[in-house]
Amino acid sequence: MIPVLGGSGPVIPSFGSGSSCEQNNGWWCTDWLREHWGDTLQPALVQHIELVAIAIAAGFLIASVLAIAGFRYRLLDVPVGGFADFLYTIPSIALFQLLVPFTGLTVLTVEIALTSYTLFVLYRNMVAGLRGVPEDALEAARGMGLTRVQTFFRVELPLASPAVLAGLRIATVSTVSIATVAAFVVPKGLGEPIFIGLDQNLFKTEILAAGGLAILLALAADVALAWFARAVTPWSRA
Amino acid sequence: MATQAAELVFDEATKQYPDRPEPAVDRLSLTVPAGEICVLVGPSGGGKTTALKLVNRLIPLTSGDIRIDGRSINDQDVTELRRSIGYVIQQVGLFPHMTVEANIGTVPRLYGRSRQWIRERTAELLELVGLDPSYAKRYPAQLSGGQRQRVGLARALAANPPLMLMDEPYSAIDPIVRARLQDEFLRLQRELRKTVLFVTHDIDEAIKVGDRIAILREGGRLAQYDTPENILLKPADEFVAQFVGADRALKALSLRTLGQISLRPGTWLDGLPQIDASTNLRDALGFLLAGGSDRAIVVDDDGNPLGTVTPEDIVR
Structure with a gap:
């Protein structure tokens, strides 16, 4: 069976002794879902959102600092961008395993790995956005007497924001998906009920429900961020 | 709101790039009287745009001086200097993420003007440049090329600068709209009486727009600085005669x-x-x-x- 690294907690038999649907491992046992929404699925969903939100926030912060540096000093762009690319190429399970000896079976391990994956998309999009600011707008800004800082906050940053927000969307959706693997390390997030389901004779209802929630969460985040991007960049639709 | 136009003086202004044998602008000396349009014209490599950008210090002088109303540009804070000069460029350079009103309000906002002031000033300026005030809420992407150039002019006028720099403002615009924009600009100038330094590569535009024309030749040297009539009828040398064209007598007809x-x-x-x-x-x-x-x-x-x-x- 699949090894569950974080399987240190008590394994609750999700099959239960309930309905015939559960006994027969049916595809979609609503009575099981009703019974275990509160103690299994809902907490997993909340944990999943937390895992993703922390990773995205940390990734966004780190990528912002790196992107401003890489944009201002082009020499930095090659090593920084290259390192972000490299992190992104490491298979996620391998990265989790690599980190465990250093940071243990902790949430920190998960967040380090998830954050690393966001850097590639966020950094690349931020730098591309800043570089894509039209030259004529920059010349006009300089000629009109905007200082460097004013030019950055009033012209460069807003004009880079569609690319930045597009990167944020991609990073968020992919992190929602990757975060299910976090259950290898800690029993948290929507990966946990999936692993338990796999472990218990492939209990289909639990695997489908948790997987489905991960998909819905990714879609919801995608739609919400798309809507947010539209709202804050009304000019990009003009 | 009436700001006096400023006198603009180039005094042996020189720009020498270290990696080039010839200067881009070579000891340029000329005076643009307050309220007049001076057109810098010449072949490419003549340093027209360089000379213009020396004035707002987008390009630093190597030697010599440029004075606005007697005050050296190097004695002023560079951002203050730029905010006090209207700047219009060929690609317009409107900020795509800002409405027309926010674009026009850029410099007034730096000066701490209120929203209300900017709204009223925008309406006034749009009317001045021949656009309906309802354009205030549009984004640049919703405007035609000619409309963008009008907004660019309005933005340059927003803080009522005594001096305007216009770098090939109409070169990217089709001939029919260009002629209309030139006519409107001249009508506006009769009213506003700004001092204007105007760069073009088009001798016909120079003749139409300029009160005085400065012809620059390769190496950034001034070949002739005179009224359009004298440039056409009394070219200083063979270079000027060639540059204005064999049909210069015909062109002179357009002056009356x-x-x-x-x-x-x-x-x-x-x-x-x-x-x-x-x-x-x-x-x-x-x-x-x-x-x-x-x-x-x-x-x-x-x-x-x-x-x-x-x-x-x-x-x-």
Whole structure:
């Protein structure tokens, strides 16, 4: 069976002794879902959102600092961008395993790995956005007497924001998906009920429900961020 | 709101790039009197745009000086200097993420003007440049090329600068719209009386727009600085004569209108074509030659006949 690294907690038999649907491992046992929404699925969903939100926030912060540096000093762009690319190429399970000896079976391990994956998309999009600011707008800004800082906050940053927000969307959706693997390390997030389901004779209802929630969460985040991007960049639709 | 126009003086202004043998601008000395349009024109490599960008210090001077109303540009804070000069460029450089109003309000906002002030000023300026005030809430992407250039001019005028720098403002615009924008700009200038430094590569535009024309040749040297009439009729040397073209006598015709020459006493003759008194002589000659008629009736704005004109009257 699949090894569950974080399987240190008590394994609750999700099959239960309930309905015939559960006994027969049916595809979609609503009575099981009703019974275990509160103690299994809902907490997993909340944990999943937390895992993703922390990773995205940390990734966004780190990528912002790196992107401003890489944009201002082009020499930095090659090593920084290259390192972000490299992190992104490491298979996620391998990265989790690599980190465990250093940071243990902790949430920190998960967040380090998830954050690393966001850097590639966020950094690349931020730098591309800043570089894509039209030259004529920059010349006009300089000629009109905007200082460097004013030019950055009033012209460069807003004009880079569609690319930045597009990167944020991609990073968020992919992190929602990757975060299910976090259950290898800690029993948290929507990966946990999936692993338990796999472990218990492939209990289909639990695997489908948790997987489905991960998909819905990714879609919801995608739609919400798309809507947010539209709202804050009304000019990009003009 | 009335700011006096400023006198602009180039005093041996020189720009030498270290990696080039020849200076981009070579000891340029000329004075643009307050309220006049000076056009810098010449072949590419003549340093026209470089000379213009020296004024707002987008390019630093190597030696010599430039003074605005007697004050050296190097004695002023660079951002203050730039905010006090209107700047219009060929690609316009409107900020795509800002509405027309926010674009126009850029410099006033830096000066701490209120929203209300900017709103009123925008409406006033849009009207001035020939756009409906309802354009204030639009984004640049929703405007045509000509409309963007009008907004660019309005933005440069927003803080009512005594000096305007215009770097090939109409070069990227189709000829029909360009002619209209030039006409409107000249009408505006009669009202505003700014000092304007205007760069173009088009000698016809220079003749039309300039009170004075400075012709720069390769190596950034001033070949001639004079009125359009003298540039055309008394070119200083072979280079200027060549640059303004073999048809310079014909071009000189565009400096005067039918209303400014003596017409033959006109009787209303049936079948003769009519032409407005405000038409310049060059266009009038073209009109007569194209029409196959040796005579036309000149009419004023209200359509009243003033007299008749023949091709001989024009070229005399």
